Amino acid sequence: xxxxxxxxxxxxxxxxxxxxxxxxxxxxxxxxxxxxxxxxxxxxxxxxxxxxxxxxxxxxxxxxxxxxxxxxxxxxxxxxxxxxxxxxxxxxxxxxxxxxxxxxxxxxxxxxxxxxxxxxxxxxxxxxxxxxxxxxxxxxxxxxxxxxxxxxxxxxxxxxxxxxxxxxxxxxxxxxxxxxxxxxxxxxxxxxxxxxxxxxxxxxxxxxxxxxxxxxxxxxxxxxxxxxxxxxxxxxxxxxxxxxxxxxxxxxxxxxxxxxxxxxxxxxxxxxxxxxx
Amino acid sequence: xxxxxxxxxxxxxxxxxxxxxxxxxxxxxxxxxxxxxxxxxxxxxxxxxxxxxxxxxxxxxxxxxxxxxxxxxxxxxxxxxxxxxxxxxxxxxxxxxxxxxxxxxxxxxxxxxxxxxxxxxxxxxxxxxxxxxxxxxxxxxxxxxxxxxxxxxxxxxxxxxxxxxxxxxxxxxxxxxxxxxxxxxxxxxxxxxxxxxxxxxxxxxxxxxxxxxxxxxxxxxxxxxxxxxxxxxxxxxxxxxxxxxxxxxxxxxxxxxxxxxxxxxxxxxxxxxxxxxxxxxxxxxxxxxxxxxxxxxxxxxxxxxxxxxxxxxxxxxxxxxxxxxxxxxxxxxxxxx
Ligand SMILES: Cc1cc2nc3c(=O)[nH]c(=O)nc-3n(C[C@H](O)[C@H](O)[C@H](O)COP(=O)(O)OP(=O)(O)OC[C@H]3O[C@@H](n4cnc5c(N)ncnc54)[C@H](O)[C@@H]3O)c2cc1C
Ligand code: SF4
Ligand code: SF4
Ligand code: FES
Numbered sequence: 001x002x003x004x005x006x007x008x009x010x011x012x013x014x015x016x017x018x019x020x021x022x023x024x025x026x027x028x029x030x031x032x033x034x035x036x037x038x039x040x041x042x043x044x045x046x047x048x049x050x051x052x053x054x055x056x057x058x059x060x061x062x063x064x065x066x067x068x069x070x071x072x073x074x075x076x077x078x079x080x081x082x083x084x085x086x087x088x089x090x091x092x093x094x095x096x097x098x099x100x101x102x103x104x105x106x107x108x109x110x111x112x113x114x115x116x117x118x119x120x121x122x123x124x125x126x127x128x129x130x131x132x133x134x135x136x137x138x139x140x141x142x143x144x145x146x147x148x149x150x151x152x153x154x155x156x157x158x159x160x161x162x163x164x165x166x167x168x169x170x171x172x173x174x175x176x177x178x179x180x181x182x183x184x185x186x187x188x189x190x191x192x193x194x195x196x197x198x199x200x201x202x203x204x205x206x207x208x209x210x211x212x213x214x215x216x217x218x219x220x221x222x223x224x225x226x227x228x229x230x231x232x233x234x235x236x237x238x239x240x241x242x243x244x245x246x247x248x249x250x251x252x253x254x255x256x257x258x259x260x261x262x263x264x265x266x267x268x269x270x271x272x273x274x275x276x277x
Numbered sequence: 278x279x280x281x282x283x284x285x286x287x288x289x290x291x292x293x294x295x296x297x298x299x300x301x302x303x304x305x306x307x308x309x310x311x312x313x314x315x316x317x318x319x320x321x322x323x324x325x326x327x328x329x330x331x332x333x334x335x336x337x338x339x340x341x342x343x344x345x346x347x348x349x350x351x352x353x354x355x356x357x358x359x360x361x362x363x364x365x366x367x368x369x370x371x372x373x374x375x376x377x378x379x380x381x382x383x384x385x386x387x388x389x390x391x392x393x394x395x396x397x398x399x400x401x402x403x404x405x406x407x408x409x410x411x412x413x414x415x416x417x418x419x420x421x422x423x424x425x426x427x428x429x430x431x432x433x434x435x436x437x438x439x440x441x442x443x444x445x446x447x448x449x450x451x452x453x454x455x456x457x458x459x460x461x462x463x464x465x466x467x468x469x470x471x472x473x474x475x476x477x478x479x480x481x482x483x484x485x486x487x488x489x490x491x492x493x494x495x496x497x498x499x500x501x502x503x504x505x506x507x508x509x510x511x512x513x514x515x516x517x518x519x520x521x522x523x524x525x526x527x528x529x530x531x532x533x534x535x536x537x538x539x540x541x542x543x544x545x546x547x548x549x550x551x552x553x554x555x556x557x558x559x560x561x562x563x564x565x566x567x568x569x570x571x572x573x574x575x576x577x578x579x580x581x582x583x584x585x586x587x588x589x590x591x592x593x594x595x596x597x598x599x600x601x602x603x604x605x606x607x608x609x610x611x612x613x614x
């Protein structure tokens with residue numbers, strides 16, 4: 001590690017090096033980061049980190065995978081910081097601080113069937129949990145993954161999606177795109193529609209949902225129709241964030257701070273909050 | 278018992294300033310605020326007037342604060358923290374509403390999982406000399422918010438206005454030490470603590486947080502927010518509003534990151550990439566401010582985030598008055614669930 005991070009102050013990042021960059025889609029890249037001494041901090045599935053390219057800015061991202069020797073961030077290009085990040089090369093040093101947020105309830109889900117439902121970049125946070133389940137395969141029962149994107153090109157993590165995950169024990173992967181296109185003989189449907197076709201059983205199942213707000217909303221309705229109760233449905237929320245540690249104020253919904261008390265909530269918890277999500 | 282004769286205030290402040298950074302309330306440029314002692318020419322001590330226009334939160338949470346500098350060379354980056362040097366600090370003449378606000382800031386910045394290092398560096402070495410209020414002003418309603426104007430808390434020393442002198446009462450070990458360091462500048466004299474005057478402004482907050490929990494979607498919010506211009510002055514002047522933004526300033530590849538006060542009254546505060554804004558309308562932002570003050574903070578930290586200082590009432594260009602708002606909210610009859 002080069003810089004001299006003062007880890008006593010949670011708002012000051014430590015420096016990590018980008019050791020690999022993977023082009024996922026035309027506007028998503030995955031950045032692998034680490035330090036000479038290994039990962040900058042331990043992370044659990046679903047937790048977050050503030051990533052900064054120092055002259056450009058700082059933004060909150062889900063840790064998409066916490067490997068033993070590096071962390072992965074899948075980052076969509078949408079503005080000042082993310083544009084600049086998309087232009088860096090392997091070897092670049094960037095800042096990270098974290099881990100933030102509660103993460104997924106990995107222990108409480110042990111012994112359950114897991115149903116992961118994601119749209120677009122929403123697979124980034126779920127992937128940390130999906131890969132965690134595979135790493136601890138015996139602790140989880142059947143695994144179903146339903147993932148949709150606008151087009152083939154917009155599907156993230158293609159190698160895992162088409163090659164690695166379907167090979168796992170008791171695992172089914174369903175992939176869909178919004179509109180038919182050449183070279184795609186797979187499913188064409190919106191995620192909520194496909195979900196109702198697959199009609200997964202709620203028995204002993206936990207559904208984990210992440211995607212654009214409209215997808216989340218419709219998927220939650222579908223799950224309810226299929227008999228999932230509020231405790232069986234988990235989602236992760238997004239609000240604008242600056243500090244990540246419950247101080248700067250902006251990410252609140254009612255008296256909860258999404259950066260600290262979230263971003264993961266089950267539906268029963270969400271229904272306790274004012275309807276600002 | 279000790280007193281500080283008013284003629285000797287400057288001597289006392291000078292003595293304190295030998296070893297500490299001292300802040301005093303001053304009149305400046307048509308307003309008033311807490312400023313370092315010795316003051317600049319033109320400043321006048323503002324001990325006898327009531328609340329300063331800017332609250333003393335600046336002493337622990339400056340309007341802008343550098344956090345760290347960075348320098349990028351090639352692909353490498355170096356970061357250097359630029360936090361305050363730790364030095365004893367004394368703030369003189371803090372009133373009960375404002376010290377209660379510091380108590381709220383302490384909860385935010387020093388508890389719940391993370392200690393904010395920048396805040397801590399300013400707060401820990403801070404000695405608070407509180408000033409008991411004996412004559413509440415026309416916009417003061419601290420007593421309604423559970424604050425005793427004669428008992429600022431947290432505080433290391435309390436001073437009482439006795440006319441020609443301030444009654445001087447240490448309230449903590451640090452306050453004792455500070456008192457000793459003033460030695461012969463303080464005089465021995467018995468005094469009777471004054472009592473608090475009548476409050477012109479009163480309001481009943483009994484049961485309010487619980488009631489507000491059921492009023493998030495009440496149509497009254499739109500009506501109440503109607504005159505608000507989302508200018509944010511209320512939040513900047515409020516002693517307990519603490520929201521901040523983090524921004525970067527750079528020339529080429531070198532620069533620094535700083536934080537600065539922000540306001541939940543501004544649409545950018547919650548605006549996300551792609552343009553989605555969970556509090557996109559005026560009344561949603563207005564509602565968040567009042568619910569944060571009166572309900573959310575209570576739920577999370579067990580105390581109100583309004584301390585009744587009255588600054589927002591004085592400053593609002595649209596005449597929005599938090600006391601009238603509380604009264605309107607209290608008047609609403611909700612269906613018993
Ligand atoms: C809990 C959480 C998890 C996230 N996970 C991912 C992820 O895994 N992959 C990914 O690509 N994106 C993720 N995001 C969104 C990501 O933070 C924003 O897209 C990014 O900050 C935009 O920065 P920008 O400077 O490029 O965009 P600009 O639009 O230029 O942003 C300007 C400013 O707004 C802030 N901002 C804008 N949108 C958001 C937002 N949605 N949330 C917080 N701050 C925002 C930025 O920090 C910046 O200061 C996540 C956001 C949150 C809150
Ligand atoms: S809300 Fe208004 S009255 Fe209450 S503490 Fe803040 S400025 Fe003072
Ligand atoms: S000072 Fe008045 S007008 Fe300005 S944001 Fe506050 S309530 Fe609205
Ligand atoms: S991001 Fe600052 S409070 Fe959540």
